[in-house]
Amino acid sequence: MAKPDSLPEGLDFHPAFLDRAEQEALLLDIRDVVAAAPLYTPEMPRSGKPLSVRMTNCGRLGWLTDRQRGYRYQETHPVTGKAWPAIPRKLLDIWQSVGGCDRPPEACLVNYYGPDAKMGLHQDRDETDLSAPVLSISLGDSCLFRVGGFERNAPTRSFRLESGDVLVLGGESRLRFHGVDRIYPGTSTLLKSEGRINLTLRRVTP
Numbered sequence: 001m002a003k004p005d006s007l008p009e010g011l012d013f014h015p016a017f018l019d020r021a022e023q024e025a026l027l028l029d030i031r032d033v034v035a036a037a038p039l040y041t042p043e044m045p046r047s048g049k050p051l052s053v054r055m056t057n058c059g060r061l062g063w064l065t066d067r068q069r070g071y072r073y074q075e076t077h078p079v080t081g082k083a084w085p086a087i088p089r090k091l092l093d094i095w096q097s098v099g100g101c102d103r104p105p106e107a108c109l110v111n112y113y114g115p116d117a118k119m120g121l122h123q124d125r126d127e128t129d130l131s132a133p134v135l136s137i138s139l140g141d142s143c144l145f146r147v148g149g150f151e152r153n154a155p156t157r158s159f160r161l162e163s164g165d166v167l168v169l170g171g172e173s174r175l176r177f178h179g180v181d182r183i184y185p186g187t188s189t190l191l192k193s194e195g196r197i198n199l200t201l202r203r204v205t206p
């Protein structure tokens with residue numbers, strides 16, 4: 001899709017960065033990741049309320065949240081107790097070409113959104129290295145993505161993210177609030193069924 005006319009300062013958006021063949025190849029790698037590290041349902045800290053998105057990770061560190069211990073990175077899958085699988089080469093290459101960071105990512109969060117899933121407005125700030133960017137890749141159904149400022153109540157703008165789009169939150173945009181308002185089911189034929197996969201690559205430690 002075309003770039004929206006006005007995106008917030010410092011937001012680096014690459015619509016249709018991956019062509020269909022690249023998306024299919026990446027999806028095969030993600031299926032291997034999910035086979036080794038199954039999707040699970042994360043819980044909100046304290047309340048234990050389940051998130052609508054299911055998650056897993058690859059990389060040395062994985063991001064997770066549960067009732068008891070809240071938001072954090074850890075080296076093992078919360079259900080299997082095993083180390084996360086490695087980040088696929090293709091993702092490291094994408095980070096190298098558009099991430100603008102010479103150190104490799106340490107974590108790749110895999111978010112799976114069913115047709116009704118969403119993600120509330122939040123900042124990514126559980127990393128100790130906030131100088132490295134957050135790089136996000138969309139696969140499958142389109143979503144309505146919302147991005148705001150540096151306070152929760154600052155004005156926000158929404159635009160669609162489609163399969164193959166890459167978005168980099170870096171530099172002065174690293175800590176912008178963002179979230180996913182909704183999925184548009186049936187807008188992509190990439191996945192076998194409705195839904196969206198988001199891959200979020202991050203550097204965690206300096």
Ligand SMILES: O=C(O)CCC(=O)C(=O)O
Nearest residue numbers: 109111124136180198200
């Ligand atoms: O699904 C997306 O596009 C955003 C995901 C996200 O913001 C996150 O996992 O922190």
Ligand SMILES: [Fe+2]
Nearest residue numbers: 122123124178
């Ligand atoms: Fe985020």
